[in-house]
Amino acid sequence: MVKAVAVLSSSEGVSGTIFFTQEAEGAPTTVTGDVSGLKPGLHGFHVHALGDTTNGCMSTGTAKFTIVDKQIPLIGAQSIVGRAVVVHAEPDDLGKGGHELSKSTGNAGGRVACGIIGLQG
Structure with missing residues (x-):
C-alpha cells in the first residue's frame, strides 16, 4: 500500500x-479530503503535471470528499506523487462547455488553493 498527502494553502x-x-499497482486510488475557506458552490479539482508552487497557486465554505479513480495512481510510471493538486474557483465542465478553455482546463476558473502531493510515512 502507498499513501500520499497534499497540504493545500493559499x-x-x-x-x-x-x-x-x-x-497495489493497477488498483484504484482513493482520495479523501477536507478543504475549508471555499466560496459556496462547485469547484474544479485537478492534479497538475508539476509540483512547483514557488509562485503560489495562481471564500468561506468547506468541501469534504472521497474519490476513487484508476487514472491517478501513486505507484508506477504514471504516479502523481510529486505533482501538484489544485482546487479551482469554478466547476470543471469536463470539456463539454463550448468555451475556448473547455478542452484544455475544463474552464474551471482561477486557482484558489494548491499543494504538492508527497509520500506519507
Missing part, C-alpha cells in the same frame, strides 16, 4: 489536506 484563506491511498 493567500486567499483556503486551506486543507488531501489524502491519497493505493493498495
Whole structure:
C-alpha cells in the first residue's frame, strides 16, 4: 500500500489536506479530503503535471470528499506523487462547455488553493 498527502494553502484563506491511498499497482486510488475557506458552490479539482508552487497557486465554505479513480495512481510510471493538486474557483465542465478553455482546463476558473502531493510515512 502507498499513501500520499497534499497540504493545500493559499493567500486567499483556503486551506486543507488531501489524502491519497493505493493498495497495489493497477488498483484504484482513493482520495479523501477536507478543504475549508471555499466560496459556496462547485469547484474544479485537478492534479497538475508539476509540483512547483514557488509562485503560489495562481471564500468561506468547506468541501469534504472521497474519490476513487484508476487514472491517478501513486505507484508506477504514471504516479502523481510529486505533482501538484489544485482546487479551482469554478466547476470543471469536463470539456463539454463550448468555451475556448473547455478542452484544455475544463474552464474551471482561477486557482484558489494548491499543494504538492508527497509520500506519507
